Amino acid sequence: MGNRMLKILVLAPVLILFGSVISYGQLLGTACEPYGSISISGEPAADNLPVIAYIGGQELARCLTLGGQYSLFIPMDDPDTSEKDGWADGDKIEINVNGTAANPSFFAQQGRIRQDIVLTALSVKLDTWGKIKALFK
Secondary structure (H helix, E strand, C coil): CHHHHHHHHHHHHHHHHHHHHHHHHHHHHHCEEEEEEEEECCEECCCCCEEEEEECCEEEEEEECECCEEECCECECCCCCCCCCCECCCCEEEEEECCEEEEEEEECCCEEEECCEEECCCCCCHHHHHHHHHHCC
């Protein structure tokens, strides 16, 4: 009886851990995970710029740049809820870097997607541009 109890005590945590890993893996396997480099006017993006993913105008993920790179995690949409809380087939993902829309947008898909971003426009916000123009009137 003692040997049997020892086997149960050893195997129970292993089985629980294995079940948790499988569960976690299924969650990771259903996410859309865009990542890649970001360059602005030919230079790698500075650290700590906000990178935001939108689907249908709704923010679904955000991160900060680090070493000219970004990585986002967008969960799969839960069809049992009425709100849009993730990606679904046919969704177009739009990325915004430090207030500037990145082109082109791309379609969501399961797994990791390398999507390098190149921005050539100045990242001057419109309200700032209006103030600059007002100085020269």
